[in-house]
Amino acid sequence: xxxLEKLTKYYGSFCAVDDVTLHxxxxxxxxxxxxxxxxxxxxxxxxxxxxxxxxxxxLIGGDDVIASPLPxxxxxxxxxxxxxxxxxLTGAEFLRFVAGLYGQDGQVVERRxxxxxxxxxxxxxxxxxxxxxxxxxxxxxxxxxxxIHRPEVIVVDEPMVGLDPRAARLLKDLFRKFVAxxxxxxxSTHTIEIAEALCDRIAIIQGGKxxxxxxxxxxxxxxxxGDIGLEELFLRLTGGPAEKELAAVLEDGA
Amino acid sequence: MLSVVGLIFxxxxxxxxxxxxxxxxxxxxxxxxxxxxxxxxxxxxFVSVLLLSNxxxxxxxxxxxxxLDLLVSSPVDWMRIYLAKLGETLLHSSWMVALMAxxxxxAYGVVYKAGILFPLVAAGSFLPFLVLPAVxxxxxxxxxxxxxxxxxxxxxxxxxxxxxxxxxxxxxxIIRPEQLARPEGFRNLLDFITVLRTPTSPLLxxxxxxxxxxxxxxxxxxxxxxxxxxxxxGAAVVLGAFLHGRLYHTGFTxxxxxxxxxxxxxLWGWTLGWLLKPLGAARREFVLKxxxxxxxxxxxxxxxxxxxxxxxxxxxxxxxxxxxxxxxVPFYLRSVVSFLNLALAGFVLASIAARxxxxxxSLEGRQMWLLRSSPLELKALVWSKYWVGTLPLxxxxxAITILTNVILxxxxxxxxxxxxxxxxxxxAISALALTFGALYPQFETENAAQIPTSFGGLVFMMTTxxxxxxxxxxxxxxxxxxxxxAFNDEPLVIxxxxxxxxxxxIGVCVAATxxxxxxxxxxxxxxxx
Numbered sequence: 001x002x003x004l005e006k007l008t009k010y011y012g013s014f015c016a017v018d019d020v021t022l023h024x025x026x027x028x029x030x031x032x033x034x035x036x037x038x039x040x041x042x043x044x045x046x047x048x049x050x051x052x053x054x055x056x057x058x059l060i061g062g063d064d065v066i067a068s069p070l071p072x073x074x075x076x077x078x079x080x081x082x083x084x085x086x087x088x089l090t091g092a093e094f095l096r097f098v099a100g101l102y103g104q105d106g107q108v109v110e111r112r113x114x115x116x117x118x119x120x121x122x123x124x125x126x127x128x129x130x131x132x133x134x135x136x137x138x139x140x141x142x143x144x145x146x147x148i149h150r151p152e153v154i155v156v157d158e159p160m161v162g163l164d165p166r167a168a169r170l171l172k173d174l175f176r177k178f179v180a181x182x183x184x185x186x187x188s189t190h191t192i193e194i195a196e197a198l199c200d201r202i203a204i205i206q207g208g209k210x211x212x213x214x215x216x217x218x219x220x221x222x223x224x225x226g227d228i229g230l231e232e233l234f235l236r237l238t239g240g241p242a243e244k245e246l247a248a249v250l251e252d253g254a
Numbered sequence: 255m256l257s258v259v260g261l262i263f264x265x266x267x268x269x270x271x272x273x274x275x276x277x278x279x280x281x282x283x284x285x286x287x288x289x290x291x292x293x294x295x296x297x298x299x300f301v302s303v304l305l306l307s308n309x310x311x312x313x314x315x316x317x318x319x320x321x322l323d324l325l326v327s328s329p330v331d332w333m334r335i336y337l338a339k340l341g342e343t344l345l346h347s348s349w350m351v352a353l354m355a356x357x358x359x360x361a362y363g364v365v366y367k368a369g370i371l372f373p374l375v376a377a378g379s380f381l382p383f384l385v386l387p388a389v390x391x392x393x394x395x396x397x398x399x400x401x402x403x404x405x406x407x408x409x410x411x412x413x414x415x416x417x418x419x420x421x422x423x424x425x426x427x428i429i430r431p432e433q434l435a436r437p438e439g440f441r442n443l444l445d446f447i448t449v450l451r452t453p454t455s456p457l458l459x460x461x462x463x464x465x466x467x468x469x470x471x472x473x474x475x476x477x478x479x480x481x482x483x484x485x486x487x488g489a490a491v492v493l494g495a496f497l498h499g500r501l502y503h504t505g506f507t508x509x510x511x512x513x514x515x516x517x518x519x520x521l522w523g524w525t526l527g528w529l530l531k532p533l534g535a536a537r538r539e540f541v542l543k544x545x546x547x548x549x550x551x552x553x554x555x556x557x558x559x560x561x562x563x564x565x566x567x568x569x570x571x572x573x574x575x576x577x578x579x580x581x582x583v584p585f586y587l588r589s590v591v592s593f594l595n596l597a598l599a600g601f602v603l604a605s606i607a608a609r610x611x612x613x614x615x616s617l618e619g620r621q622m623w624l625l626r627s628s629p630l631e632l633k634a635l636v637w638s639k640y641w642v643g644t645l646p647l648x649x650x651x652x653a654i655t656i657l658t659n660v661i662l663x664x665x666x667x668x669x670x671x672x673x674x675x676x677x678x679x680x681x682a683i684s685a686l687a688l689t690f691g692a693l694y695p696q697f698e699t700e701n702a703a704q705i706p707t708s709f710g711g712l713v714f715m716m717t718t719x720x721x722x723x724x725x726x727x728x729x730x731x732x733x734x735x736x737x738x739x740a741f742n743d744e745p746l747v748i749x750x751x752x753x754x755x756x757x758x759x760i761g762v763c764v765a766a767t768x769x770x771x772x773x774x775x776x777x778x779x780x781x782x783x
Contacts, residue, residue, distance in 0.1 A: 089543065100535040
């Protein structure tokens with residue numbers, strides 16, 4: 001459903017994403033793991049069509065995001081890591097606006113707005129300006145906006161940041177049901193437990209390159225690891241913690 | 255570029271003041287009194303500007319700045335925070351006034367041949383003069399925030415400030431200060447001197463600065479005003495610190511409260527939403543969104559108050575022109591005014607476009623992730639931004655042109671030329687504003703009112719002035735022919751040259767509309783977030 005072909009992105013002379021090729025099949029919940037600055041957000045923003053790749057291409061449902069953006073983007077719901085929303089719109093107005101961007105309006109949209117706000121417990125805030133929303137509420141609103149047009153693919157950057165445990169659980173259930181009904185989710189996360197519990201397949205990115213990809217079983221086989229958890233696997237692939245330095249930082253210097 | 259414009263401005267202020275002061279100096283008896291009165295009045299206007307800008311700046315620096323969470327939670331003495339924030343407020347609100355004061359003091363120094371120590375005396379008097387409104391403004395803000403939530407206070411203040419500004423502009427124009435310059439306004443010289451000798455108020459700091467500076471320039475240095483300035487400045491900081499110690503904590507806590515706004519917004523949907531239905535869902539929602547954001551942001555819509563005042567003054571000025579007094583003023587003079595008025599109207603429209611259309615792209619910055627990841631065509635974005643800005647501007651442009659031409663009793667030919675040109679110019683000015691806004695975006699600015707004062711805003715204004723000049727020059731050819739025919743009482747013959755000139759104006763304006771919009775679209779397509 002999502003196809004990355006030799007995707008590369010340079011910021012000046014810095015290579016943020018280096019020749020990444022990845023296939024996210026339809027109906028999969030795909031985890032995208034990597035340390036800070038590994039290139040996760042850049043990759044996801046290229047998939048969403050926000051950043052233009054330096055080279056390579058992104059296909060969503062067979063449509064190139066750059067060459068034929070409208071059909072590609074119509075299939076997509078994007079949830080960014082930072083919830084920037086129009087502060088002077090109400091929650092309902094924001095969702096109506098997003099539906100409009102996807103060419104949808106009328107009673108169907110109004111019903112959908114009520115439905116989503118109720119699921120995310122925002123009904124009481126429906127007519128409040130977004131400027132009075134908390135970080136978590138904004139995140140919930142953005143998740144609702146990504147679902148308003150019934151996308152086929154959800155690309156989500158750090159979905160659990162700022163969510164309360166109840167909303168985090170709701171989102172996990174939502175993603176599972178979405179995938180069970182044939183939808184596709186590509187999710188970047190720092191939280192290894194979430195990736196391990198939720199994802200069918202995982203790709204690990206380090207220094208802009210995919211260092212491993214596949215199911216948990218395939219990842220273990222690739223790294224010739226025994227019966228270890230994803231955290232250990234991740235640390236092995238991405239360099240591991242500098243325990244010595246950590247100890248030095250925590251010492252009182254006496 | 256900015257520094258060149260600044261230097262030209264400095265030189266202009268210095269030049270005008272230099273001439274005025276040299277003239278004053280030559281006037282027997284009252285020359286020095288006039289110079290002192292002028293300085294005192296200039297400083298009084300500085301006090302009012304400083305008070306207002308300090309109140310507004312203090313609100314940001316003491317209560318809304320992003321570094322406050324870190325500062326308040328760190329083990330820093332409150333007194334240090336007060337002094338640092340007071341310094342920040344003073345700098346941000348007074349730098350422009352301080353820069354403005356340089357050519358003024360320089361002119362006084364040069365005309366009175368004050369010597370090399372004069373800058374020290376001027377700076378020594380002016381510095382405590384800046385401190386006083388900073389402390390007063392910060393204290394006023396502190397009290398206001400303890401009464402209203404900070405965000406509501408900001409809204410309130412911006413409306414009050416702009417309302418006050420608009421009121422002052424209208425009042426100043428309507429009292430017609432040019433009439434005060436007439437000598438018959440005063441019964442005799444003695445009355446005039448009495449008025450000059452009376453200080454505005456002996457307790458206002460502008461009088462102290464004036465006395466200190468003029469005393470030095472007159473060769474009799476009076477130390478009391480300088481002493482008063484420094485001691486009052488010091489005392490004000492101590493009092494301000496005391497007030498800060500007492501009220502800041504509760505004020506800061508209140509500042510965390512939201513503006514608590516509950517909006518239904520149904521009216522928009524029912525009225526405009528219905529009207530805009532033919533545009534399709536995406537464009538309609540985009541236009542509606544832009545209008546809602548504009549009218550809900552006090553910093554944006556409140557500028558309309560100032561705009562209304564400026565327009566009133568504009569029309570008043572045209573009406574006040576001495577064209578209909580005494581003998582009948584020739585028809586061609588009114589036609590020339592009507593024609594040149596196009597350039598002035600164009601300049602007014604460019605200033606308005608700089609305020610409202612130039613920031614349009616910058617204001618989308620943080621939400622660009624949404625627009626770029628949705629199947630919205632960027633063409634639709636540019637289209638919406640362009641027409642949302644252009645239509646009100648067009649209404650305004652037509653209103654200005656038609657009203658001024660009616661006031662001037664312009665001929666049908668001049669009216670037609672005026673209307674046609676202003677429509678074309680408005681379309682081009684809007685396109686230029688949108689494009690320069692896209693070429694020089696300011697995505698991180700929170701206050702939309704600050705965006706037009708950027709470098710891009712300046713470039714936009716300069717480009718627009720060049721366009722206005724070009725159009726006026728080209729159109730002067732047919733207008734001159736028309737006026738010559740009218741002057742000689744000959745019938746107007748539309749020559750190929752006249753048609754070519756009008757066609758050229760159409761071509762220039764259409765090119766200045768279409769090419770920039772294409773550039774804007776290409777630039778927006780290249781934005782990366």
